[in-house]
Amino acid sequence: MKAAPLLSVENLVTRYFAPEGAVTAVDGVDFTVRRGEALGIAGESGCGKTTVALSLMRLVRGGEVASGRIVLDGTSLLDLSRRELDGVRWEKIALVPQAAMDGLNPVYRVGDQIVEAITAHRAVGKAEARNRASELLAKVGLAASQLRSYPHELSGGQRQRIMIAMALALEPDLVIADEPTTALDTVTQARILKLFRKLQQDLGIAVVFISHDLSVLAQTCDRVLILYAGQVVELGECRELLRRPRHPYTTALVKAFPDLGRHKHKFAGLSGRPPDLAKPPEGCRFAQRCPRRREECGETEPALVEVAPGHTVRCHFA
Amino acid sequence: MSGHWLIRRIATSALVLFVALAVNFAIPRLMPGSPVDLLAGGAKLSTEAREALVTRFGLDASLGEQFWRYLLGAAQGDLGLSFAYFPRPVRELVAQALPWTLLVILSSLVLQVLIGYFAGVASAWNAGSRTDTVLSTVSLVFFSTPLFWVAMVLLYVFGFQLGWLPLGGAYTIGAAYTSLFARVGDIVSHAVLPVVSLTLAQYAAYQLILRNNLIGVRKEQYVLIAEAKGLSDAKVKHKHAARNALLPVVTFLGLSFAMSVGGAVFVESVFSYPGIGKLMYDSVVSRDYPTLQGCFLVFALVVVAGNFLVDVAYRFLDPRIQYAS
Amino acid sequence: MKRQEKWLRLWRRFSRRKTAVFGLCVVGVFIVATLLAPVIVPYGPSDRAGEPFEAPSSSHWLGTNDIGVDVFSELVYASRISLLVGLVAAGVIVLVGTTVGLIAGYFGGYVDEALMRVTDLVLILPRLPLMIVMAAYLGPSIWTIVLVYSVVGWASLARQIRAQVLSIRESSFIEASRALGAGKGQIITDHVLPNVIGIVLANGVMEIMFAILAESGLSFLGLGDPTHKSWGVMLYFAQLQGAFLRGAWWWIFPPGLCIAALACAFNFVGTALNDVLSFSEARQ
Numbered sequence: 001m002k003a004a005p006l007l008s009v010e011n012l013v014t015r016y017f018a019p020e021g022a023v024t025a026v027d028g029v030d031f032t033v034r035r036g037e038a039l040g041i042a043g044e045s046g047c048g049k050t051t052v053a054l055s056l057m058r059l060v061r062g063g064e065v066a067s068g069r070i071v072l073d074g075t076s077l078l079d080l081s082r083r084e085l086d087g088v089r090w091e092k093i094a095l096v097p098q099a100a101m102d103g104l105n106p107v108y109r110v111g112d113q114i115v116e117a118i119t120a121h122r123a124v125g126k127a128e129a130r131n132r133a134s135e136l137l138a139k140v141g142l143a144a145s146q147l148r149s150y151p152h153e154l155s156g157g158q159r160q161r162i163m164i165a166m167a168l169a170l171e172p173d174l175v176i177a178d179e180p181t182t183a184l185d186t187v188t189q190a191r192i193l194k195l196f197r198k199l200q201q202d203l204g205i206a207v208v209f210i211s212h213d214l215s216v217l218a219q220t221c222d223r224v225l226i227l228y229a230g231q232v233v234e235l236g237e238c239r240e241l242l243r244r245p246r247h248p249y250t251t252a253l254v255k256a257f258p259d260l261g262r263h264k265h266k267f268a269g270l271s272g273r274p275p276d277l278a279k280p281p282e283g284c285r286f287a288q289r290c291p292r293r294r295e296e297c298g299e300t301e302p303a304l305v306e307v308a309p310g311h312t313v314r315c316h317f318a
Numbered sequence: 319m320s321g322h323w324l325i326r327r328i329a330t331s332a333l334v335l336f337v338a339l340a341v342n343f344a345i346p347r348l349m350p351g352s353p354v355d356l357l358a359g360g361a362k363l364s365t366e367a368r369e370a371l372v373t374r375f376g377l378d379a380s381l382g383e384q385f386w387r388y389l390l391g392a393a394q395g396d397l398g399l400s401f402a403y404f405p406r407p408v409r410e411l412v413a414q415a416l417p418w419t420l421l422v423i424l425s426s427l428v429l430q431v432l433i434g435y436f437a438g439v440a441s442a443w444n445a446g447s448r449t450d451t452v453l454s455t456v457s458l459v460f461f462s463t464p465l466f467w468v469a470m471v472l473l474y475v476f477g478f479q480l481g482w483l484p485l486g487g488a489y490t491i492g493a494a495y496t497s498l499f500a501r502v503g504d505i506v507s508h509a510v511l512p513v514v515s516l517t518l519a520q521y522a523a524y525q526l527i528l529r530n531n532l533i534g535v536r537k538e539q540y541v542l543i544a545e546a547k548g549l550s551d552a553k554v555k556h557k558h559a560a561r562n563a564l565l566p567v568v569t570f571l572g573l574s575f576a577m578s579v580g581g582a583v584f585v586e587s588v589f590s591y592p593g594i595g596k597l598m599y600d601s602v603v604s605r606d607y608p609t610l611q612g613c614f615l616v617f618a619l620v621v622v623a624g625n626f627l628v629d630v631a632y633r634f635l636d637p638r639i640q641y642a643s
Numbered sequence: 644m645k646r647q648e649k650w651l652r653l654w655r656r657f658s659r660r661k662t663a664v665f666g667l668c669v670v671g672v673f674i675v676a677t678l679l680a681p682v683i684v685p686y687g688p689s690d691r692a693g694e695p696f697e698a699p700s701s702s703h704w705l706g707t708n709d710i711g712v713d714v715f716s717e718l719v720y721a722s723r724i725s726l727l728v729g730l731v732a733a734g735v736i737v738l739v740g741t742t743v744g745l746i747a748g749y750f751g752g753y754v755d756e757a758l759m760r761v762t763d764l765v766l767i768l769p770r771l772p773l774m775i776v777m778a779a780y781l782g783p784s785i786w787t788i789v790l791v792y793s794v795v796g797w798a799s800l801a802r803q804i805r806a807q808v809l810s811i812r813e814s815s816f817i818e819a820s821r822a823l824g825a826g827k828g829q830i831i832t833d834h835v836l837p838n839v840i841g842i843v844l845a846n847g848v849m850e851i852m853f854a855i856l857a858e859s860g861l862s863f864l865g866l867g868d869p870t871h872k873s874w875g876v877m878l879y880f881a882q883l884q885g886a887f888l889r890g891a892w893w894w895i896f897p898p899g900l901c902i903a904a905l906a907c908a909f910n911f912v913g914t915a916l917n918d919v920l921s922f923s924e925a926r927q
Contacts, residue, residue, distance in 0.1 A: 057546050061537070082551065089548035097546075102539035105558055107636060117547045337764050341773070349780040455662070458914070462906035464856055466863045467878065467899030474887050474895065573766070580771030584860065588882070598772065599864055602779050614776045617769045625767065 005032035006173055006206050007056075008071045014048075014055045016063035023278045025051040025063070027230040030304075033174065038200060038207040040217030040238065042253065043227035046274060049210045050098060052227070053178045056208070057095055058085060073173055091121045094167040096177040101159040104151040110159075111147025114166050121170055136165035140195060157188040164196060171203060178210045193219055215257045218242055223310075226250050229274045229285040232304060236311035246307055246318040248290050284316070292317055327629060331622045338618035342611050343388050347381070397615065398608035402601065408612035411597060416616060418488050419593030421509060422585065423578045423620070426516040431571065433517065434524020439560050441525065442532035454529070457522035465519035465581055469588040472511050484508050486590035512585040520574065520581060527570055531563035538562070568632050575624030579617040657919045666911030673905055677723045686713040688720035688872065699893050706893035708877075709884040717877060718897050724785065724873035725902065729855035732789045732796070736854070737847045740797040744804025745839070749812060749831055759805070765798040771860065778866040785868045792857045800846050804839055811838045841920035848913035852906045859902045874898035 014026040026048040033039045041049050054060045056070060058077060070077040072092060080088065097103045104110055111133055118129040134144035140161040151159055160180065167175050177196065181189040197220050200207050209220050217224050217238065224241050226234040226249065234247040245251045252270045272289040275281050281288070287297040296316060304314045372378050379387070391397075397408035437457065441450040460468070477485040484490070488508050495501040535541065536559055544558040579595070586595035598613040600606070657663055676683060685702075686692040689712060697707040705714040747758040774791040781787040811834070861867060862875025865883075869876060877898045886894040 059542055059546060061542075086548040086550060089546055091548060095543065095546045097539050097543060099539060103543040105540040105544070105562070107561055116549070120548055334764065334767055338768060341768070342776070345776055345780060458910055459903070459907055462852060462856070462910045463903040464859045464863070464875075464899060464906075466860060467895075467902065470878070470882065470887070470895055471899065474892060478887050478890075576767065576769045579769045583771055583775065583864065587864065598775060602775060602865055605779070607779070610776055610779055614769070614772045617772045621767065621769050 003035070004074075006035045006037075006073055007033040007208075008069075009052075009056070010069040010071075012052070012055055012068035012070065013066040014051050014060055014063060015066045016051075016060075018278065021278055023063075024066075024280070025230055025277060026055060027277075027280070029068075029227070029230070029232055031225055031232065031235060033206050033208060035173070036201075036204040036206055037223065038197075038209055038221045040221035040224040041208060041210045041227060042212065042214055042217055042224060044274060045212060047227045048230040049212075049227055050178055051230075053095070053176045053208065053210055056176060057089060057093060059095075087121070090117055090172065091170050092172050093174045093176065094170070094172045096163050096167050096175060096180045098178045098180075099183050101151070101156050101163070101183060103163050104159055106151050108150075109147065110149055110151060110154070110162050114147070114162070114169055117166055117169050132169065133165075136169055137162075139168070139199065140165045156184050157192060160184060160188075160192050161195070164192075164199070168199060168203065168205070172205065174206045174208065175200070176208045176210070179212070181216070189216075196220065213257070214242065214253055226253065229280065230277055231285060231314065232312075233286065233314045234312070235304075236308070236313075240308075240311060246311070246313040247286075247315050248292050249286050284314075323633075327626065331626050334622050335618065338615060338622075339389060339392055340385075342615055343385055345611075346607065392615070397612035400601075400606055400609045402604040402606040402609065408609050411609060412594060412612050412616045415592055415594045415597045416620075418591060419579075419582050419586070419595060420620070421505075422512050422516065422591065422593060423575075423582055425509065426513045426520070426581075427571070427574065427578060429513065429517040430521040430524055430574075431567070433521045434528060434567070435560070435564075437521070438525040438528030439532060439555055442529040442536065442563075443555060445529075445533050450529075453525070457525045460518050461522035463519070465515060466584040466588055468518055469511070469515035469585050472515055473588060476511060483511055488592050508589075508591070512589045512591050515585050515588075516578065516581045520577060523570060523574070524567055528560070528563055528567050531566050532559060535559050535563045565632070565636055568628060568635060572625040572628035572632075575621045575628075579620055653919055657915055660915045660918075662911040663915030666908040666915070669904055669908035670912065673722055673726060673901075673908075676719055677726055680719045680723060684713070684716035684719045686716040688712070688717050690716070692716070696889050696891050705897050706891065708880070708891070708894050709886075709889075714877075714894055714897065717872060718874070718901065721872050721874050721877055721898065722901065722905075724868075724871050725855055725858060725875070725905070728785050728788055728858045728873065729851050729905075732792045732854035732858065733847060733850040735789065735793040736796045736800060736850050737843060739793065740800030740846075741804050741839070741843055743797065743801040745808055745831060745835060747801065748805035748808025749835060751812075755805070758801070762798045762801050765795060766802075768795075770795045774857070774861060775864065775866065778861060783866050783868050785871055785873075788858050788861050788867065791861070792854060796850070796853065796857070800850065803842060803846060807839050807842050808835055811835055841916075845913055845916040845920055848909055848916055852909035852913065855902065855906050855909070874902050 009029060009031050012026055012029045013024060015022045015024050029048070029052060031039065041052060043049050051060065051063075055065050056077070058065065058080075065078060068078070072088065075088065075092075077085070077088065104113060108116075111130065114133040114136065115126060115129040118124060118132055119126070122129070124132075130147070133147055137144055137146060142158060142161055142165070146154065146158065146162070151162075154162065163180070167177075180196070181192050184192065193216060196207075199205075207220075209217060211217055214224075221238050223236065224238045225232055226241075226247065228249050234241065234245065234250045241250065242254055245254050249270075270289055275285055275288065281298075283296075283298040283300055284290070284302050287293050290297065294316070300316075302314050302316045304312045305318065306312050307318050395409050397412070399405050400408050400411055403411065437453050441453040444450050473485065476483045484507060486508075489501075489504050490508075493504060495504065538559075541554060541559045544554045549558070582593060583595035583598055585591065586593045587599040590596060594613050594616055598610060598617075601609040601613065691711040692713045693703055693707040693711045695707060695709050695711045697703055697711070699706045703713050703715065705718065708714055708717065743758055743762070747755040747762075773795055777791040777794065778787050781790065858867070858873060859875030859878070862873050863879050863882070865879055867873055867876040867879060869880075872880075875898075878895065881891070881894045881898075886892075
């Protein structure tokens with residue numbers, strides 16, 4: 001029995017405008033997210049992770065979603081007007097951005113910023129919204145008195161908690177967390193991740209969790225999607241994918257984090273860099289850096305194929 | 319903490335005023351020729367008249383003593399006697415003129431900031447588009463056009479040709495007002511052209527500063543989040559983005575008092591508007607040096623006070639500053 | 644060779660801007676006009692060639708003024724004074740501002756502190772009133788205008804140069820040549836100066852605009868030299884003799900348009916230079 005997924009993304013193509021021409025940062029990405037599920041998206045910087053996140057909320061700057069479909073709970077997001085979109089944003093889909101501490105406006109008190117998110121969508125009074133905000137702060141382990149603070153008076157970890165509280169303010173169906181812990185120290189990072197995972201499970205919210213760090217995803221996600229040069233190269237159940245990566249790129253990523261799975265190798269280290277997306281190469285995009293490369297790899301582009309139930313790979317030799 | 323800051327700020331303002339006084343004191347004494355000749359304004363004086371002048375202005379004392387007396391006098395508001403309106407004290411003349419200048423400068427500053435704000439936000443939000451190009455070019459043209467000439471052209475078109483607005487002055491001389499409303503209306507109609515000229519010539523800087531800052535601020539994460547929260551475009555623009563780009567604009571507002579008093583000299587001269595600027599212009603023409611220097615001092619005072627108030631306002635705008643240093 | 648290529652690249656980027664090229668053309672037209680003034684104009688700049696307040700006609704393209712001088716002839720000759728004063732004043736300002744900025748930025752410490760305090764004071768005092776007071780004592784002449792404008796005008800350029808020098812000073816090649824035993828003077832001329840030349844150039848062009856505007860303003864207030872008529876002096880007389888009351892728009896519009904056009908042109912060029920040069924610096 002398969003219920004319709006909460007989010008389905010089909011053939012998403014997102015381009016940035018550059019003086020030299022358009023750069024296709026995301027090129028034909030498909031995936032789905034089920035209700036309450038945590039999907040991880042991993043890849044090197046520049047692979048299109050953040051662009052996917054921004055595309056989901058239609059927040060791409062200096063570019064556009066060129067084609068594809070994004071359907072959230074039956075609503076096609078790309079067909080909405082700005083006003084309709086404003087109704088969906090944060091109500092159904094919230095964002096904890098990269099370097100989340102910079103997501104708070106420095107000139108307003110954090111409480112007011114949370115209240116603003118609530119009153120923009122709900123017909124509630126200031127006082128009621130404020131009560132809701134203190135409840136949220138309790139949930140993320142902060143005292144209600146912090147509502148009166150300005151962002152610069154809080155530590156990085158505290159600001160991060162505020163951002164999470166704000167993302168949960170309307171109990172959205174989906175939260176996109178884009179490298180939410182990058183700027184934090186390891187101890188704080190671990191605490192925040194634990195908190196995030198707990199809240200997500202308690203509230204039954206689906207999450208798209210973006211990170212370059214597979215060990216972070218291993219702690220927080222049900223399934224993982226690996227992006228390379230704007231394309232999906234592997235998608236599968238988290239533990240399975242980390243234990244038995246099928247795509248050579250995934251293998252390299254997994255090896256980069258020796259404490260994952262059973263790979264106790266030294267960091268293998270990929271040589272080279274991802275291809276220039278302004279003019280992507282023919283054939284497999286990973287071919288140039290691939291240890292298993294053969295002649296056909298430079299000629300024909302491999303398709304995504306299902307190698308096991310729920311596990312797809314884009315490689316000629318998977 | 320904040321008390322400390324206030325004291326320092328007051329001290330700086332006092333220092334600038336002191337420098338203005340010192341400059342004022344020094345200029346006539348640095349110029350070629352004896353101060354007495356300058357004071358006489360080119361008139362040939364008898365020996366007795368010379369001596370009277372020397373005694374009257376204390377020119378027989380040492381420089382240090384002269385300066386000390388000068389400072390004491392200025393502190394008590396003694397700016398000397400006008401040559402042109404002898405023996406009226408300069409203080410009286412500037413006191414009469416100052417309110418008109420403040421009316422023009424302050425109304426124009428409000429307009430400059432408003433126009434600069436909306437034009438700046440519009441061009442930053444559409445950076446690189448046609449709107450941006452047009453708005454930027456228009457402001458650049460006004461910025462490069464001499465203010466007094468803009469004033470002359472406006473006077474010609476709206477005063478002489480169309481006859482919509484009065485040709486000069488601050489109010490209709492000898493008018494009997496039937497109501498307060500009529501009086502205010504009269505004053506406003508006289509102020510329109512001076513204020514508009516000053517505004518057109520000086521709004522550009524605000525637009526440019528806001529535009530450049532806003533383009534940077536727009537890339538900030540919190541602007542993205544504001545939009546992600548489902549706030550309307552107007553709220554994202556004005557409440558979240560522009561509010562943060564406004565701080566440099568406020569800093570500039572402090573500096574712009576110096577520009578505005580300069581502008582006041584031009585518009586008041588063109589429109590015969592009875593403010594400090596017109597007074598200054600008239601004293602150049604009549605070589606009325608005490609009044610000329612009094613006007614300079616009052617302008618310096620306006621600039622210092624304006625700067626000070628803006629600085630205080632700045633602290634309320636940016637919560638981060640209260641805690642820094 | 645490499646330097647030549649760099650300038651060529653900058654020129655290409657500069658010439659791609661329509662406003663910049665337009666500005667350059669306008670400046671060119673004015674320069675040609677000043678050089679060829681006697682050839683272009685039908686009358687001398689102070690010949691009483693017609694009746695007072697004659698409207699524009701085929702014999703007087705821009706009419707005549709209150710004493711019957713041909714406005715067009717007067718206008719073309721006036722461009723000489725306006726341009727000359729603008730260039731000289733801007734030159735002085737660039738010289739003083741650059742020197743102060745270089746010294747403050749390079750030597751730092753007390754020197755910097757002292758120079759910047761003075762700079763701040765000059766920046767905060769009301770410029771125009773100060774110039775008026777000085778000029779009133781000095782008496783009307785073009786050199787008065789150059790002098791008073793130079794006294795107040797150098798400060799903002801000095802600030803910018805200083806900021807640029809501070810950032811250059813920390814860069815590695817200076818450290819290297821210091822280690823190699825180069826003296827301070829040599830470091831300034833060999834390393835610092837070439838790197839601020841871009842800012843100096845762009846700002847220098849802008850300073851010409853400001854100087855032209857300042858000259859016209861001071862002259863309009865009656866502080867200009869009545870024997871060397873600039874556009875500002877023309878407007879001063881126009882205002883004084885009630886040109887508007889006589890409906891003599893031809894006496895008022897052309898000088899103002901010339902000032903605006905020339906100032907705009909320098910502004911366009913300066914803005915483009917600034918963009919092109921700061922862009923190339925950011926790239927390196």
